[in-house]
Amino acid sequence: MNKWIWLFANLFIKARSLKPSVSSAMKEPDPEEMKTGINGIKLIDHFEGCYLDSYLCPAKVPTIGIGTTRYESGAEVKLGEHITIERAYELLEFDLTRFEFYIKKNIHFPLLQHQFDALISLVYNIGIGNFLKSSVLRLVLRDPFDKHIPKKFMMWKFGGDGSKNGIDDDDDGIIDEVGEKQRLAGLIRRRKAEAHLYVTGELKFFEDE
Numbered sequence: 001m002n003k004w005i006w007l008f009a010n011l012f013i014k015a016r017s018l019k020p021s022v023s024s025a026m027k028e029p030d031p032e033e034m035k036t037g038i039n040g041i042k043l044i045d046h047f048e049g050c051y052l053d054s055y056l057c058p059a060k061v062p063t064i065g066i067g068t069t070r071y072e073s074g075a076e077v078k079l080g081e082h083i084t085i086e087r088a089y090e091l092l093e094f095d096l097t098r099f100e101f102y103i104k105k106n107i108h109f110p111l112l113q114h115q116f117d118a119l120i121s122l123v124y125n126i127g128i129g130n131f132l133k134s135s136v137l138r139l140v141l142r143d144p145f146d147k148h149i150p151k152k153f154m155m156w157k158f159g160g161d162g163s164k165n166g167i168d169d170d171d172d173g174i175i176d177e178v179g180e181k182q183r184l185a186g187l188i189r190r191r192k193a194e195a196h197l198y199v200t201g202e203l204k205f206f207e208d209e
Contacts (some may be wrong), residue, residue, distance in 0.1 A: 009050070032104055033106045036096050039203040040117025044096075044124050046205065047190045050088050054081040058159040058184055066092045067124060095124065102128045107140065115144055118153075118198035125190065126156050150195035157187045199209050 016035070036044075046065035057063045062077040065088035069077050072094050083091075092183050099120055111119070119140070123131045131137055136152040159182060185208045192206040 006190050009045050009089075009178070013038055013045075016041060016093075022039070026158055032164075034104065034111065034113070034116050035100060036120045037113045037117050038123065039114060039197060039201075040120050041096075041191075042203060043117065043121045043193055043197065044092075047121075047125070047193075052085065052088065053082055054079050058182075064088075066095075068092070068095055096120065099123045099128065102131075106132065106137065109144075111140075112201070114201035115140075118194045121190070121194050121197075122156065124152065125187075130156075134179055141159075150199055153191045153195040153198070154188075157191055159184050159187055 012174070016038075045066060048064050051064060054062050054064040055080060056079070057067075057069075061069050062079050063069050064077045064081055064083055068088075068091040071077070071091070103116065103119055103123060107119075119136070119195075122136065126134070135155065136149060139146045139149050140151055189206050189208065193204060196204050196206075
């Protein structure tokens, strides 16, 4: 990572860590007060990277900064755009606040900080629409300690076109079927890290299988 980007990443994490992520320990935790914690930010920063010139992500969506696809105005990122490091972290703050809002809007009971962080990273990557219809959310709403939740994280490991790569990405016995999504090593690593954080509270990065 560029040393200036690393500097801004650490400053951003420190600034956010000064903001309370849960209510006072003397009170019952308030889900409305939760914010993404240090491990959640580090996880997102690790997998998204920081790109000051827009690019196409594996899903062929124009992206800039730390995984940003839309600006505050709602306008979509376009190829050929450039931003500063400062702007990248402004957009990260905007995106985190936006996804925190949707998590808190749909989960009305307190989560542990590391559970909240893992879910934020997942939503940051797959989008709120996919999250709302996911089995991850369904199980969390039923029981946030359900032992099957980590496996549901791992379902979200596909991205991009897998219909011409000569691989049976979805393990259904059919190679290069129309509409098949590609199983991506980067997404597998990310889902493992998110699931591990959700269950254990430990931030850990995994190697390729």
